[in-house]
Amino acid sequence: MTMIINPESFLRIALRSDIVNAVDELMNESLEKHCKVFVMRFDVHSFEEDEKKNISKFTQRFIEKERRAGYDTSYIGVREISSNGNKHYHFAIFSNGNKTESVKPHLDNANVAINNLLGLPPGTRTGIIDECNRDHRNGIVIERNNTNQFDLDEVSRQLSYITKVGQKKEVKGKTFFRSISRKRKNQ
Numbered sequence: 001m002t003m004i005i006n007p008e009s010f011l012r013i014a015l016r017s018d019i020v021n022a023v024d025e026l027m028n029e030s031l032e033k034h035c036k037v038f039v040m041r042f043d044v045h046s047f048e049e050d051e052k053k054n055i056s057k058f059t060q061r062f063i064e065k066e067r068r069a070g071y072d073t074s075y076i077g078v079r080e081i082s083s084n085g086n087k088h089y090h091f092a093i094f095s096n097g098n099k100t101e102s103v104k105p106h107l108d109n110a111n112v113a114i115n116n117l118l119g120l121p122p123g124t125r126t127g128i129i130d131e132c133n134r135d136h137r138n139g140i141v142i143e144r145n146n147t148n149q150f151d152l153d154e155v156s157r158q159l160s161y162i163t164k165v166g167q168k169k170e171v172k173g174k175t176f177f178r179s180i181s182r183k184r185k186n187q
Contacts, residue, residue: 014164014165015160015163015164015165016163016164016165019076019078019162019163020163022076023076023092023159023162023163026074026075026076026092026094027039027094027142027159029074029094030074030094030095031142031144033072033096034072034096034097034098034144035097035098035143035144035145036096036097036098036141036142036143036144037094037095037096037097037141037142037144038071038093038094038095038096038097038099038100038101038139038140038141039092039093039094039139039140039141039142039155039158039159040092040093040095040103040106040132040138040139040140040158041090041091041092041093041132041138041158041159041161041162042091042093042103042106042107042110042129042130042131042132042138043088043089043090043091043129043130043132044058044077044088044089044091044110044114044128044129044130045086045088045127045128045130046086046087046088054117055077055079055089057117058113058114058117059075059077061112061113061116061117062109062110062113063075065109065112065113066093066095066106066109069099069100069105069109070096070099071095071096071099071100071105071106072095072096072099073093073094073095073096073106074093074094074095075091075092075093075094076091076092076162077089077090077091078090078091078162078163090161090162092158092159092162093106097141097142097143101139101141102139103131103133103138103139106139107129107131110129111124111125111126111129114126114128114129132158136154136157136158137154138158140154140155140158142155
């Protein structure tokens with residue numbers, strides 16, 4: 001098992017080992033299925049009162065759009081509550097890197113899922129989906145046997161943000177949720 005997140009690289013922030021392990025497991029499962037894996041992050045800001053039900057519906061609709069596009073996307077989502085009490089979710093997705101190398105179609109799928117959920121017209125940009133691209137590169141392809149250290153370090157840095165201890169609040173014993181692996185032959 002390869003550790004995609006190197007905890008020693010991020011000694012300035014505390015990381016949740018259960019989330020680190022879940023992220024690492026998803027990355028490894030993705031690399032077993034595909035020789036190239038596209039990794040990216042996005043955030044979903046709170047958008048309704050019945051947030052748990054709606055984030056579940058959003059995730060379901062988003063993953064369905066990804067499946068229909070042939071991306072074979074796995075995900076992990078982490079709930080956080082800011083100091084001002086606002087809830088938001090950090091998502092990391094792991095997709096077939098032979099089918100995609102751009103953040104745009106995935107962000108489009110996320111926006112379509114939000115618009116569908118909220119009954120908004122297609123193409124509406126609500127600001128609920130945050131692209132997570134302000135200070136760093138988002139959307140990196142990791143190759144099973146030929147990955148440069150710079151890309152590994154960048155993915156590790158991106159994913160460590162999801163695993164940080166701060167602002168996590170458990171709901172019924174859960175802080176994060178993830179896709180369930182469907183084992184497939186390497187592609």
